[in-house]
Amino acid sequence: MVRHARSIAQQTESTMTDRDARAARNQERSLAAFLKHKAEFDALLAELRQASAENFGADPETVLWGEAAWLADATAKLKDIADQHFRRGEYSA
Known part of the structure; x- marks a missing residue:
């Protein structure tokens, strides 16, 4: 019984570790995508500011x-x- 309880505890710990690792990888990918889109957004804003300064042509x-x-x-x-x-x-x- 004690051996079975340890096995369940180890499996639960392993599952939590796997979930935490997946969550961390997911957060890293989300941040990378966010920063990529933000850089594109900022570049577009800079272009629009320049075009506005020139009365949009x-x-x-x-x-x-x-x-x-x-x-x-x-x-x-x-x-x-x-x-x-x-x-x-x-x-x-």
């Missing part, structure tokens, strides 16, 4: 409704992303 002397509509659409998409992150509007809790 629009000449202020000749800008027409097409450029204004494009910028309104792009702004709405960014607002939706910000609302998701900050849980505003339709994303509020």
